[in-house]
Every structure is written in C-alpha cells, then in structure tokens.
Amino acid sequence: MEELEELARRCRVHIVNMVYKAQAGHPGGSLSEIDLLAALYKTQLRVRPNEPQWEDRDRFVLSKGHASPGMYAILAEMGFITVEDLDSYRVLGGICQGHVDMKWCPGVDFSAGSLGMGLSFGMGSAIAGRLENSARQVYVMLGDGEIQEGSVWEAAMAAAHHELGNLNVILDRNRIQNDDFCETQMRMFDIPAKWRSFGWNVKEINGHDMSEIVDGLNFLGTSNDGPSILIAHTVKGNGISYMADNPAFHGAAPNDEQYQQAMLELGEVSA
Amino acid sequence: MSKMGATRDGYGEALLQLASNPKVVVLEADLGKSTKSLHFRKAHPERTVSCGIGEQNMLLVGAGLAASGFIPFASTFAIFTERAFEQMRNGVARPNLAVHVCGSHGGTHTGTDGSSAQSIEDLAIYRTLPNVTVLHPSDTVSTRELTIQLAASSCPSYMRTARNKTPVLYEGREDEIKIGKGIKLREGTDVAIIACGVMVSQSLKAAEILAEEGIHATVVDMHTLKPLDSELINELVASCGALVTAEDHNIIGGLGGAVAEHLVSNTLAPLERIGVNDRFGESGQADEMLEVMKISTPYIAAAAKRAMARKS
Ligand SMILES: Cc1ncc(C[n+]2csc(CCOP(=O)(O)OP(=O)(O)O)c2C)c(N)n1
Numbered sequence: 001m002e003e004l005e006e007l008a009r010r011c012r013v014h015i016v017n018m019v020y021k022a023q024a025g026h027p028g029g030s031l032s033e034i035d036l037l038a039a040l041y042k043t044q045l046r047v048r049p050n051e052p053q054w055e056d057r058d059r060f061v062l063s064k065g066h067a068s069p070g071m072y073a074i075l076a077e078m079g080f081i082t083v084e085d086l087d088s089y090r091v092l093g094g095i096c097q098g099h100v101d102m103k104w105c106p107g108v109d110f111s112a113g114s115l116g117m118g119l120s121f122g123m124g125s126a127i128a129g130r131l132e133n134s135a136r137q138v139y140v141m142l143g144d145g146e147i148q149e150g151s152v153w154e155a156a157m158a159a160a161h162h163e164l165g166n167l168n169v170i171l172d173r174n175r176i177q178n179d180d181f182c183e184t185q186m187r188m189f190d191i192p193a194k195w196r197s198f199g200w201n202v203k204e205i206n207g208h209d210m211s212e213i214v215d216g217l218n219f220l221g222t223s224n225d226g227p228s229i230l231i232a233h234t235v236k237g238n239g240i241s242y243m244a245d246n247p248a249f250h251g252a253a254p255n256d257e258q259y260q261q262a263m264l265e266l267g268e269v270s271a
Numbered sequence: 272m273s274k275m276g277a278t279r280d281g282y283g284e285a286l287l288q289l290a291s292n293p294k295v296v297v298l299e300a301d302l303g304k305s306t307k308s309l310h311f312r313k314a315h316p317e318r319t320v321s322c323g324i325g326e327q328n329m330l331l332v333g334a335g336l337a338a339s340g341f342i343p344f345a346s347t348f349a350i351f352t353e354r355a356f357e358q359m360r361n362g363v364a365r366p367n368l369a370v371h372v373c374g375s376h377g378g379t380h381t382g383t384d385g386s387s388a389q390s391i392e393d394l395a396i397y398r399t400l401p402n403v404t405v406l407h408p409s410d411t412v413s414t415r416e417l418t419i420q421l422a423a424s425s426c427p428s429y430m431r432t433a434r435n436k437t438p439v440l441y442e443g444r445e446d447e448i449k450i451g452k453g454i455k456l457r458e459g460t461d462v463a464i465i466a467c468g469v470m471v472s473q474s475l476k477a478a479e480i481l482a483e484e485g486i487h488a489t490v491v492d493m494h495t496l497k498p499l500d501s502e503l504i505n506e507l508v509a510s511c512g513a514l515v516t517a518e519d520h521n522i523i524g525g526l527g528g529a530v531a532e533h534l535v536s537n538t539l540a541p542l543e544r545i546g547v548n549d550r551f552g553e554s555g556q557a558d559e560m561l562e563v564m565k566i567s568t569p570y571i572a573a574a575a576k577r578a579m580a581r582k583s
Contacts, residue, residue, distance in 0.1 A: 024383050092555035093555075098554045114350065114351065115324055145323070177324065185301050186323025
C-alpha cells in the first residue's frame with residue numbers, strides 16, 4: 001500500500017510539473033484519478049511497457065481524455081515513456097498531446113478528447129476480446145460530468161445487453177465538471193441506481209483510499225457475469241490544498257507561487 | 272491595429288446587449304466560461320438553460336424554444352457542435368427554426384488542446400445545410416454586431432468564433448458590418464485576398480509585404496460564408512483578375528470551396544486556396560499552428576503571386 005501511495009505521490013508531482021511548464025492543461029481531473037490509475041497499472045493491468053502493442057494486453061481507455069497529465073505520469077512511471085517525455089506535454093511535435101492520442105503516445109489505447117466516446121470504443125474492444133477467446137479485460141475511465149453525454153448510456157445499455165463481463169468502468173466521481181459543480185450544471189441524482197437499472201454490477205469506494213481501491217479493482221476483475229462499474233468517490237485536485245474541490249482548477253495551471261506551494265505540499269521540497 | 276481581442280468575447284458582449292429582448296434565451300453545454308455565454312448566465316440565470324455536457328439535447332431544446340417564439344443562442348466548442356450535426360440538420364435546418372449556434376475555439380489556431388479540439392470542418396458541413404446562415408467573423412467588434420443582427424434573423428445560423436486574440440479591426444466602423452456583405456479592408460488591383468476569421472489579419476499583413484514589392488492587393492473580410500457575397504466576388508474578378516482565399520479550415524469545402532463553386536458557375540479566374548491541407552492538427556501554440564499548417568502570412572503572399580502568374 002505504501003508503495004502505491006508513493007507511486008501516486010510521484011505521479012502528482014509529474015502532473016503539477018506538466019501543467020506548470022505548459023501553463024495550460026487539466027490538473028483537477030488528473031489529480032482526482034491518479035490514485036486509481038496508479039493502483040490499476042500496478043496491480044491489475046496485464047500490459048508490457050516494452051511491447052505497448054502486445055495484442056493480448058488488457059486495454060485501458062481514458063475516456064476523459066483531457067485528464068491526460070495523469071495518464072502520461074503513470075505511463076512514465078511504468079516505463080512506457082520516459083520522464084523526459086513529460087516535458088513535451090502540449091509542446092509542438094511532442095508525444096504528450098493535449099488530449100491522449102493513440103497515434104502519438106505509446107501505451108495509449110484510444111484517441112480521446114471528445115467526451116462520451118470511450119465506453120463505446122471499450123465495448124468494441126471487449127467484443128473483440130470475446131471473439132478471440134481472450135481473457136483480456138477492458139477498463140474505461142469516465143468522468144462524472146462526462147456521463148451526462150447520451151452516448152454513454154447507449155453504450156451502457158448495449159454492454160449489458162451483450163453481457164460483456166470483460167468490460168469495466170471506473171467512474172471518477174469528483175463532483176466537478178468544466179464550468180462548475182455537477183450539482184449546478186446537471187444533477188444526476190442516484191448514479192449507482194442508474195447503472196444498476198442498466199444491468200451493471202456496481203461497487204462504490206473512496207477513490208483516495210488505496211486499500212479500498214485495490215479491493216474495488218479486484219471486484220472489477222472478478223465480477224465477470226456482466227459489465228461492472230466501480231464508482232470512485234474522489235476530490236477534484238486532490239493532494240494540492242488550493243486545487244482541491246475547486247472548479248477553477250479544472251483547466252488552469254498554477255502560477256509560480258502556487259507551483260512552489262504544490263511542491264512543498266507534495267514533499268518535493270522542504271519549507 | 273494594436274488593440275487585440277478574442278472573437279468569443281464579442282459573442283459574450285452581444286448576448287448581454289441582447290438581453291433586453293425578453294425572448295432571447297441562452298443555452299449552455301458546460302462550456303460557458305469558454306464560449307463566453309457565462310456573462311449572460313450571471314446576469315440572467317432565469318433565461319439560461321444548462322444542458323450539462325449534452326450537445327445533442329441542447330440543439331433540439333433550442334429548436335423547441337424557437338418553435339415557441341423564443342430566440343435561442345446555443346454555444347459550445349465548434350468541434351462539439353458537430354456531434355449534434357444530425358440534430359442540426361433534421362431538427363433545426365429542415366424545419367427552418369431560428370436556433371443560433373455558436374462554435375468557439377474553431378480552427379487550428381485554438382492551440383495546445385490539440386487535434387481533438389481543433390475543428391477544421393465546421394464551416395464546410397454547416398454550409399451544406401439549406402436555410403443555415405454561416406458566419407466566421409474576424410474581430411470582437413464584428414462578432415458582436417453580427418450576433419446582434421442574428422437575433423433579428425428568421426433562419427438558423429452557425430457562427431464560428433476563435434479562442435485566441437487577434438487585432439481589433441472595426442472599432443468605430445460598426446455600420447459597415449452586415450450579414451451577407453463582405454468588407455473591403457484594403458484596395459488594390461493586382462490580386463484580391465478573400466479571408467475569414469483569424470486569417471483576415473494574416474492577410475492584411477500579407478498585403479503589406481506584397482505592397483513592399485509593388486504588388487497591390489485588395490483584402491476582403493468575408494465574414495459570411497453563406498449566403499456568399501457573390502456580387503462582391505464578381506467585382507473582384509473584374510477589378511483584380513486573380514483571387515486567393517485564406518482560412519484556418521480544411522482546404523476542402525470552406526471559404527475556398529465556396530468561392531471556387533461560385534467561380535466555376537460564373538466567370539472563371541485564377542484562384543489559389545490557403546487552408547489546412549486535408550490533415551488533422553496537433554498541439555502547438557496558436558502562431559506555431561499557422562506555420563505548421565502553412566497558412567500564415569508568407570504563404571498567403573506566395574499564393575497571391577501564384578494567382579497573379581496564372582492571369583491570362
Ligand atoms: C463532447 C464534449 N463536450 C465538451 C467538452 C469540453 N470539456 C472538456 S472537460 C469537460 C468537463 C468534464 O468533466 P468530468 O467528466 O467530470 O471530468 P473531470 O472532472 O474528471 O476532469 C468539458 C465540458 C468535451 N471535451 N467533449
């Protein structure tokens with residue numbers, strides 16, 4: 001657990017570095033998802049960093065493709081890309097494009113950036129795995145604002161209809177979207193009940209508690225009678241006090257002073 | 272020409288001015304901070320409808336409002352309006368309901384967000400829809416004026432605005448701005464450069480470079496792509512005899528396409544088209560993107576010379 005927590009801390013440092021250097025990008029949703037990504041890559045995903053296109057790998061789809069700093073951070077820690085590659089985030093010609101892109105970056109399975117597309121893509125990947133009698137699992141990370149897109153529910157209904165036990169969703173329930181809190185923008189009422197009524201296995205966890213996360217990921221890996229969703233209650237901007245639960249840091253970079261403070265809070269420098 | 276502004280800000284200002292008309296309603300899809308409808312939302316929350324992240328729903332909610340006598344203005348990024356293209360086609364354009372769609376962050380000039388956010392096809396696709404007025408203004412003032420004029424229109428519309436700042440061109444010249452009428456910003460008889468959006472100021476700079484070489488170019492801001500100002504194009508063919516179009520959009524189907532379509536059915540004249548050469552964008556700063564896409568000032572100037580060389 002401590003190892004996972006340390007991994008996630010290093011990833012948080014990468015995330016803040018990337019958006020600070022680019023003076024653009026999406027720290028909030030990267031920091032809320034990162035504990036989940038760290039545990040997913042370390043404990044669940046069957047992938048080969050030195051063979052990113054390995055056919056029988058598990059698939060991971062970051063459907064909320066703007067939260068790319070989080071994904072690039074874990075890809076660097078896993079060895080798919082180098083830590084130096086992270087400096088190319090949002091830089092002309094860099095492999096770390098603004099939104100995750102399968103044509104640019106090794107280890108990225110889907111080109112995202114338009115919300116509400118990843119679950120349908122994941123469903124196609126899951127059907128492909130079934131047709132090939134492969135044991136591979138497909139994981140799709142969705143944002144809570146993202147599930148307001150109607151296309152998500154077309155895919156949710158279809159995945160249950162086709163009993164895709166190898167399809168798994170992790171929902172980053174950080175309660176904030178672009179302009180404001182979800183509660184103001186579009187109330188979603190009982191999210192677990194919605195997924196249950198669509199025929200999904202549902203489990204809720206605290207998305208910043210490593211032992212709950214590991215349990216939750218095991219649930220996804222073992223409940224294979226139909227599609228499953230892990231609803232992870234998270235805090236947008238988690239780990240940096242002034243970003244935490246603050247809609248202003250959905251898509252804004254820290255200034256010099258804020259950057260120093262972030263490095264202090266992440267234990268990179270001492271006071 | 273030193274004052275700068277982003278056209279999306281002109282849109283935000285116009286909505287505020289339009290608010291005195293109680294029939295004006297604003298629809299949002301979680302990008303009000305970016306498209307600048309947020310100012311209207313703050314002032315008139317009761318007439319602002321949040322549709323969440325749901326563009327398809329938003330456009331047809333607009334259709335329902337328009338059919339009930341309201342004047343809906345709906346905005347999101349240009350690229351995400353496209354997700355609701357069929358709603359726009361069948362539910363808005365076909366019944367000719369005056370829903371006004373604004374797509375901000377159009378073109379590769381949008382910058383580091385990368386290719387998923389850089390719409391390079393919006394102008395082309397909306398131009399193919401009967402009844403729909405298609406606009407792409409070049410500065411904050413013209414964006415504001417055109418948006419205000421749209422409120423009085425009985426047809427649906429699509430207007431692209433840009434994320435990043437460009438020179439303000441029309442301060443004090445508001446009465447020159449009319450839907451459907453291109454504006455001559457500079458006159459010369461050697462070649463005519465017809466541009467829209469962020470490419471208008473690039474074209475003005477190209478004309479300056481050409482002038483240093485003794486070439487006199489007319490520069491037109493063709494802020495309305497549909498209906499196209501065909502009278503003005505005929506006039507340019509007669510006075511200059513060679514044309515260049517310049518747009519931050521795919522070379523296929525946009526302003527260059529519209530002008531080419533007009534020319535082949537009327538008087539032929541040499542035409543060179545500057546635009547994105549049928550490829551997707553990538554992450555880069557706004558100015559860098561114009562270079563990478565080969566659509567910045569020097570490319571326009573070179574195209575002008577090519578067009579002139581083709582005069583018979
Ligand atoms: C189809 C589409 N509409 C709008 C956007 C613009 N946008 C980017 S991020 C975002 C908010 C996303 O909120 P959420 O899914 O909750 O992500 P998170 O909070 O985890 O960052 C919006 C509206 C988009 N990328 N795609």
